[in-house]
Amino acid sequence: MTDTTIQPSDVVETDDGISLKVKLARATRRNKLRALALVAPLGIFLIIGFLWPIGAMLLRSVHAPDFGEIMHRTAVVIEAWDGEGIPDEHVFAALVEDLTQAKEEKTIGRAATRFNFSMPGTRSVFTRTGRKINSIEEGPYTEAMIEINEAWGGHEFWLNFQRLVEPYTARFYLNSVDYRIGDENEIAVQPEERQIYVKLFVRTLIMSLIITTLCIILGYPISYLLATLPLRYSNLLMILVLLPFWTSLLVRTTSWITLLQKEGVLNDIVVGIGLVADENRLQMMFNATGTVIAMVHILLPFLVLPLFSVMKTIPPSYMRAARSMGATQFTAFRRVYIPQTLPGVGAGSILVFILSIGFYITPALVGGQSGQLISNIIAYHMQRSLNWGLAAALATILLIGVLLLYWLYNKIVGVDNMKFG
């Protein structure tokens, strides 16, 4: 044995002959596994009930196999078409077969809806052709189809058809930033009257910024008051913040409708004291103003609570020290107090901002036309127009924005430090 090998007696051993290091590593591993096992049920529940559904929905923003599945025969033969003029007889023959099958399975409406999203005004081409498809018994199919509806002879119509049978597409993302795939497969700007989404995103951001700013303006002073008052009073005043926090969102929105509507309390008051004539009552609801007022009220506690808990930890002696060294009250507040509260302001305002860019209920009820946010248009495409691909694309953009802010929030406060009440 040489000098470099470790003598057995150098290694610390436990009484059963295993080195302490190994035992310690084992114990750590066991602890790790136990900790993971405790988190596992919730982790699995959230992966199945939250992450997976969200992932699957986001996939819809690029994956739209519907049209291609209904038109599966045409989808195969149209691949050979070079994009010049209109496709040849094979394609039309396949199309007649597909439409006949779709008519039996009652899927023509679905195909028509999909087609209509990318080429508005074409819905009836499919439904009308569907009604007459049984009258075509034999070829040549090209002439027969154009006879039924001349749209089938359109070059651009077929280019769109060729794009739609592809299961993967970028058109929903293009649409959600007001672009589209043009007639010649190029990326083009949407026509003026259909440019709504960028405006809506910008409006959502601006309104969220206004709401966050108003929350800071209203919330900072009262957090300061709550943090500096003696506990007896501040506990009492805290109820005034916590009660709205705990009251149902729908209830608070109802209150604001009661207050703001034309026949509502606020209008009755200003008419009653003669500020405004009865016939021109103020329009405070069904516009952006109503949304901002109601949302500030709803989100204010989310700013006050984190800000208060930060302010609570600032020793009052710092301010006194600054004053004793000759600073005026204002300078001491500005140079000593405010910088220490910035983490709280950051945490609260990011939270308010995150919540407000995803807000749905209040804008839908008090927003009218000009108070709608991006969530409302997502809901519209989910429930009314059924353009799920576009809804998914808009949702993905919104989600990415929110996750970036969440990441920022994590950097500033850390999820561990999130607290309520």
Place this chain on the structure above:
Amino acid sequence: MPLPSYAGPGEKLWYYSFRVYCALVFLFLILPILIIIPLSFNAEPYFSFSEGMLRFDPDAYSLRWYLDILTNGMSDRDAPFGWAWISDSWNNAQWIHSMRNSFFIAIVSTILATVFGTLAALGLSQADMPYRNLIMSLLIAPMIVPLIITAAALFFFLSDLSLSQTYTGIIIAHAVLGVPFVVITVTATLVGFDRSLMRAGANMGANPRTVFFKIVMPLITPGMISGALFAFITSFDEVVAVIFLAGFEQRTIPRQMWSGLREQISPTILAVATIMVTLSIVLLTVLELLRRRSERLRGIAPQ
């Protein structure tokens, strides 16, 4: 902070205007909630104070909207009061139906969220937890992701499993949404947890199970209950997921209020809102009592 005796006139003015400003903000917070309470007793079908109400004329006040909660949707609302009337109301009245749904869904999803959430919080507070921050961010995510996205995603997911328009589907959705609150509150309780207590228990011969039930449980119970209350109120208030996932049969109170506000607005909504405000006052009181108890148990003296 009282006004120091050496304060000059400018400082005095600033001090009082600051107080007035704060008072206005507090009024802004609380008045909209309080204003609906007297309005819910309006005898007229209006959303504003009638002249009679302002004169405190007893005739201008009535309980008709509260009665409407009980009777709206009954098969025979003019029947004499008795067992048949009560059972008719219990089975057929729309608001009563929604209330039963709301409580049922909220209670079941709260139990799910509390059990999963508490276990996870116990795991997260272990010193050896790997990827702690990443896992914590994932568990909190349902609170951050906009509700409309979660609701839409669950709509597709549950439709594929043919679970949309069922109680199961809504309960799953609400459990997902309630989990972050339980995780956060229980983790917060465990932060100040004195681990030597567990070692002391083990030292005195208790096995891990006894230690858990006799030492850990009593200490985390307040956190667990307040987490459960948060999960309960989250489910009780939640409307976006319900809009997407519930059929007529599964309507909850917020869902009923939502369609009431959009379609036929009636002061019955104000009566329901008043009941909801009362409920939140009760929950808030329970939560405050729990917080005090927790502080006492953990030996933090109230300042």
